[in-house]
Amino acid sequence: GDSVTQMEGPVTLSEEAFLTINCTYTATGYPSLFWYVQYPGEGLQLLLKATKADDKGSNKGFEATYRKETTSFHLEKGSVQVSDSAVYFCALSDLRTGANSKLTFGKGITLSVRP
């Protein structure tokens, strides 16, 4: 079945450091890929998405490119801020099961940014 693998955490960075969070996936169809973020004490929010190969999703300075050849969707940000401290989840949704199909999540990774 479909699966998402995220790099092990937690990750601690200093403010203004470069961030990369790795995500790879396994899917037999044509998945859409997502990054969700969960800030402390809040619910899950969509950060960015990409629906086909070579698409780049971007939001709030974060970017991720859908790489079909490496089955990856790594999240990057050039300069992190303390306010980026949160849990980040990579996820996929397989279009084969219809437009309203379930999300399959990775285990999430906790990012802490220190001033």
Added chain:
Amino acid sequence: GAGVSQSPSNKVTEKGKDVELRCDPISGHTALYWYRQSLGQGLEFLIYFQGNSAPDKSGLPSDRFSAERTGGSVSTLTIQRTQQEDSAVYLCASSLGWHGYTFGSGTRLTVV
């Protein structure tokens, strides 16, 4: 409503009791999903509704778990004879096609 609403936000129950968790999706969203978030386990899919029917209930962990949706709107997740391993945050999400999934803030269930 403006967002997905879940109630209660927190629930503490004794082992062996039944609990009901409620989800109010965004008005007009045809799809509704339940997930469970456990420490160290990430997000686990439980069940998906399209309208009032549940084409995918493959994630329900045991027959103690059930869910229904009425009027294509409100959904209730019921856990019977709760066990300590049921302690988790239960998340609901709704969607309409490719406009994305919107999650509620969750119900934190603690079984003591």
